[in-house]
Amino acid sequence: MRILIVTSISAKKIVEEEIEKVKKSIDPNTIIDVLPLPISVIALAPKEFIKHHLLKHDLRKYDYIVLPGTIKYDLRDLSDELGIKIVKSPSRIELLKTMFLIGLEKFSPSISGDKIVEQSVEQIYAKANKYFMEKTEWLRINNKKLIPLKPPPIILGLLYDHVWGDEFLEQYIRVFKPDIIYLTENSTEKTIKKLVKLGYSGRLAVPPSILDTHILEHVSIIYGIRIDEINNYLKYNKILQIQTQTINNKLLGQLRNYREKIIIDPILPTLSSQKILDKLNEYKSITNYAKAGWITNISYSIDADTHGLYPFLLELLIEAGVSLLIIHESEEKLVWSLQETIEARKLLTISRYLGTNPRDLGIDLLYLKSKTYVYPEYEKPEEIVVATKDPTYQIDPMGIFKIRVNHKEQVIEVFYIGRKGKILIKGRNCEEIRDTILRLKLVSLMSHAFYLGGEICKAYEALRIGKNYEQEKPLLPQRWSKNK
Numbered sequence: 182m183r184i185l186i187v188t189s190i191s192a193k194k195i196v197e198e199e200i201e202k203v204k205k206s207i208d209p210n211t212i213i214d215v216l217p218l219p220i221s222v223i224a225l226a227p228k229e230f231i232k233h234h235l236l237k238h239d240l241r242k243y244d245y246i247v248l249p250g251t252i253k254y255d256l257r258d259l260s261d262e263l264g265i266k267i268v269k270s271p272s273r274i275e276l277l278k279t280m281f282l283i284g285l286e287k288f289s290p291s292i293s294g295d296k297i298v299e300q301s302v303e304q305i306y307a308k309a310n311k312y313f314m315e316k317t318e319w320l321r322i323n324n325k326k327l328i329p330l331k332p333p334p335i336i337l338g339l340l341y342d343h344v345w346g347d348e349f350l351e352q353y354i355r356v357f358k359p360d361i362i363y364l365t366e367n368s369t370e371k372t373i374k375k376l377v378k379l380g381y382s383g384r385l386a387v388p389p390s391i392l393d394t395h396i397l398e399h400v401s402i403i404y405g406i407r408i409d410e411i412n413n414y415l416k417y418n419k420i421l422q423i424q425t426q427t428i429n430n431k432l433l434g435q436l437r438n439y440r441e442k443i444i445i446d447p448i449l450p451t452l453s454s455q456k457i458l459d460k461l462n463e464y465k466s467i468t469n470y471a472k473a474g475w476i477t478n479i480s481y482s483i484d485a486d487t488h489g490l491y492p493f494l495l496e497l498l499i500e501a502g503v504s505l506l507i508i509h510e511s512e513e514k515l516v517w518s519l520q521e522t523i524e525a526r527k528l529l530t531i532s533r534y535l536g537t538n539p540r541d542l543g544i545d546l547l548y549l550k551s552k553t554y555v556y557p558e559y560e561k562p563e564e565i566v567v568a569t570k571d572p573t574y575q576i577d578p579m580g581i582f583k584i585r586v587n588h589k590e591q592v593i594e595v596f597y598i599g600r601k602g603k604i605l606i607k608g609r610n611c612e613e614i615r616d617t618i619l620r621l622k623l624v625s626l627m628s629h630a631f632y633l634g635g636e637i638c639k640a641y642e643a644l645r646i647g648k649n650y651e652q653e654k655p656l657l658p659q660r661w662s663k664n665k
Contacts, residue, residue, distance in 0.1 A: 183212040184285070185240070186247045186270075187231065193217040195274055203278045214243075221560065224251035232259055240265055245285050256290035270294045279543040282535075302543040306527045309534030310334050320441065320471040322401050322420055325383065328444060328471040332504040333533060335495070335526050336360045338386060338473075339519055340509035342367065349589065354379055357519050363404065363507060366390040373399065386422065389414070404446065408435060415442070422446045422473060428463050436470070444505060446473040461501040473505040474498045476522065477515050487518055488546040492525040492539065499529065516588070517647050521546060577629040579622075584636050586643050586650040593640045595633075597623050611638050 188196045193215060200213050218234050220226050235246070243265055248256060250269040260267035268288035270280055272295055280294060283301045288294055313333040319326040328336055339359035341350055350372070354362070362376055363386040373396050376385060386402035389410075403414055404422035414421055422444040425432060436443060445467060449460060457479070464472060476494055480487050498506065508518050524546055532539035580599015587594050590607070595614055597604040601623060608614040614637050624630045636652060643650035650656065 182208070182210070182244045183214070183242055184245045184247060185214050185216055185238075185243045187216045187218060187223070187235070188249065189220050189223040189226075190217045191221045192223070192274070196277075199274050199277050203281055206278060207281050223249055224253070226252075228254060228256075228259060232262075235263065247280075247285070250293035250295055260290045266290070268294070271298050276543060282542075298543040302527070302531070305531055305534070309530050312534060313530070320420060320444070322418075323383070327401055327420060328473075329504040330469060330471050331502055332499045333530050334504070335499065335530070336505045337519065337522060337526065338363050338505060338507040340365070340507060340511075341372070342509060342511050351375060351379065353519075354381075357523060359508075359519060360384065361386055361402065361505075363402075363509075364388075364391065370395070392417070402444070404444075408432065411439060411443070415439075420444060420471075424448065428467060433467065433470075440470060444471045444473050446475075449474055449479055457497075461497055464501040464503070467502065471505065472501070472503045473507060474501075474503040475509075476506045477508050477510070477518050480518070481512060481515060487515065488521045488524075491518070491521050492528055492546060495522065495525045495529055496539075571628070575626065575628070577624060577626045579625045579629075582623075582633060582636075584640050584650070584652050586640050588644065588647065591644065593637060593644060595637065597621075599623065611641050 186196060186200070196215055200215065204211075204213070216234070216238065218226060218231065220230070223231075231248070240246070240263055246260075246263070246265055246267045247270050248267060250272045252269065256267045256269065266285075267290045268285055269290065269292065270277060270288070272293065276294070276298055279298055280288065283298065287301060288297050310333075314326070314329075317329045317331050317334070320328040320330060337359050338361040339354075340363040342365045354376075361384050362381050364373070366388055368387070368391055373385070376382075377399050382399040383401050385396075385400050386404050387396070387400050388405045389403060392400070392403060397417065400417075400419055402420045402422055403417065404424070406414060406421045406423050408423055408425060411421060411423070421439070421442060423436070424446045426448055428445070428447055436445070447460070447464060449457070476491065476498065479494055480490050483490070495506070506522060508515075508522055510516050510518050524544060528539045528542065528544045528546070531542050531544070535542070578600070580597055580601070583596040583598070585594050585596075586592075587607070592607045592609055593611075593614055595606040595608075595618070597606065597618075601621065604621070604623070606614060606617050608617065611634075615634065618624060618633065624633065639656050640650045642648075643656055648656065
């Protein structure tokens with residue numbers, strides 16, 4: 182098979198470097214050529230411009246022509262006219278390997294490769310999950326699979342402690358769909374009814390303090406049980422989650438007769454205790470028991486971004502045989518931990534299924550850093566101007582703006598105070614806010630408009646990555662530089 186990848190002159194070097202990586206994982210008989218077009222940004226190239234340059238070459242030898250997914254217009258007519266299948270790649274060049282892994286035949290001349298990758302990743306994950314679900318032995322309740330004795334698959338439980346309110350809980354569950362909901366002693370009958378309505382009957386875990394006959398039919402796990410309390414709860418015919426500080430042969434001897442009715446839930450050490458590897462090795466030595474781990478208890482003990490920490494912690498816990506991970510988000514730092522753990526679960530499940538490293542699979546948790554730096558080359562400028570700050574400052578006579586991020590509602594809030602009164606604008610992205618300000622004619626100075634654009638986009642990035650935003654302050658800590 183022979184493939185022609187079309188790019189801009191400025192991206193030629195980056196594309197060629199990525200192709201060298203791709204060649205290591207595809208059929209060695211596949212030939213990949215690169216055609217750089219004389220334009221800085223190919224997404225801005227007219228269709229006739231691309232056609233003109235393609236026709237300069239003998240296209241009959243190619244099976245596919247790959248164009249960037251950043252091109253907005255439909256390429257089906259060009260594909261038909263040239264008689265060769267044209268497909269759109271993902272917009273990020275590092276996903277080129279993923280494109281070949283999925284297969285070029287799955288891609289389209291009309292749909293961006295990003296959408297195809299997203300759909301295909303979900304299909305691969307579903308296939309991988311099904312494979313592991315059929316392969317492993319399960320802890321069951323009422324003959325229904327509940328917790329695997331060995332991961333993968335990985336079951337995710339969300340501890341709901343009523344910090345957010347029931348309305349937010351419903352929205353959150355509809356989006357992220359945790360496998361099991363862990364309730365606390367603060368849970369009300371109203372909350373339980375809402376969860377049952379959302380499909381969680383038989384997938385609720387409760388502490389002994391709220392165990393009651395009117396909710397018993399919806400409960401699958403009773404958690405927070407001590408080993409000496411097991412006999413008190415066997416009558417309920419539920420899975421008992423046994424919390425313990427230590428694991429040894431004596432403990433396992435006591436639990437042997439209950440193997441099909443219990444989940445072992447040791448209190449995992451924090452990273453600061455310097456005993457986490459010892460505990461995980463101890464945990465790994467236990468076989469034929471379902472095991473749980475409170476992953477957010479570990480991440481809470483270190484001041485590091487959770488989205489980078491969870492794949493590593495998840496891999497450690499999988500190695501130790503943990504198949505049930507429990508997450509709580511009661512602290513600001515832990516918000517979105519469920520979403521991040523879901524992505525980490527997909528990443529590690531697919532990598533184990535395919536037998537590859539957890540990279541270049543169409544999933545990543547690189548929110549703050551990139552795998553490759555892109556530095557496009559421009560045509561030679563006629564003049565270079567060093568940017569300087571204008572020493573004069575003029576207040577916009579139309580008024581001022583106060584900007585904040587509302588993480589609970591997932592919106593940017595821009596509060597205008599000026600000639601037109603006091604107006605609070607709420608929007609989910611920069612474009613909505615920008616267009617509303619312009620439509621209401623709330624700015625009169627270009628310098629003020631530029632300032633607002635920078636601050637609103639900064640607020641949007643804070644909203645997107647779950648970070649605090651303060652107007653006129655840096656969003657992220659400055660990296661070391663010689664100018665610092």
